[in-house]
Amino acid sequence: MILVTGATGFVGSHLVKKLAAKGQAVRALVRDRDKAEKRLGNGNVELAQGDVKDPESLARSAEGCEAVVHLVGIIQPAPGQSFRSVHVEGTKSVLEAAKKAGTVKHFVYQSALGTRENARSEYHKTKYAAEEMTRSSGLGWTITRPSIIYGPGDEFTLRMKSLINLPLPFVPLLGSGQGLFQPVYIDDMTEALARITGEPKYYGKTAELCGPRRLTLNEVVHEIAEAIGKKKPITHIPVPFASPAVFAMEAILPKPPVTLDQLLMLQEDNVCASNFMDELGIKPVDFKGGLRKFVT
Secondary structure, three states, X not given: OEEEEOOOXXXXXXXXXXXXXXXXXXXXXXXXXXXXXXXXXXXXXXXXXXOOOOHHHHHHHHOOOOEEEEOOOOOOOEOOEOHHHHHHHXXXXXXXXXXXXXXXXXXXXXXXXXXXXXXXOHHHHHHHHHHHHHHOOOOEEEEEEEOOEEOOOOHHHHHXXXXXXXXXXXXXXXXXXXXXXXXXXXXXXXXXXXXXXXXXXXXXXXXXXXXXXXXEHHHHHXXXXXXXXOOOOEEEEOHHHHHHHHHHHHHHOOOOOOOHHHHHHHOOOEOOOOOOHHHHOOOOOOHHHHHHOOOO
16 A cells, blocks of 8 residues: 555646556545545545644554655745645654554655755755655655656646736746756656655665756747747846845735745756656656647
């Protein structure tokens, strides 16, 4: 039995379905059972109602599981949710439940490219703290660090489409647009997680997972625009000019379209130094090919 946290999220929902399709027994940690039933279907999936903030529910969910895939994370803070409370305290609670179960041999933690001890962004700093707890847990562990994951239901592509579809003769883009990304399609990402989970030869590995091609943000936007049949030039908004407006939006809006922390990350490349897809024997789909599968 594999426990998947964050099971109704973008990656989690796709992973649960992937594992179930492979005949794997899956237990999905969900906060809302009705929402989960609609999102995950009624396949070979056991729903466990709980929350990473509720240690008792985590302990029940982990009972009898041989592996845990921990996917809970946020890309920006929200009321009652900080990077530290979700990434650090949440991961600590899941690790404690996994160890208490006594049956969990493998803990897979989904981190992100750019995670490091002296990172500029709070997102990456807290992800690194969660990685360190995972490494010192005493469990067999694997840490995955993907680039941008895209596919049906992803927020990144939806946000880019919204920018492209604005009633403007150009696409407004923060920064120079020269930062590098290596987008990985959701089916490739979940296949990688499925092959890693429960496999002892991947214990103690930090796996960078990417698509086959490095693209600048400008190229990413152009390819999404092409996929939806739009052709517009890009107008770049320098980060120093945008920062005051972003600061104001963070102060006023409960969910701003962009945050100062995201601006910091936007100024860094997001590519694999060594793509673990090769070791897994996965040939990831090209960005254009992936977009054709779902973008209209």
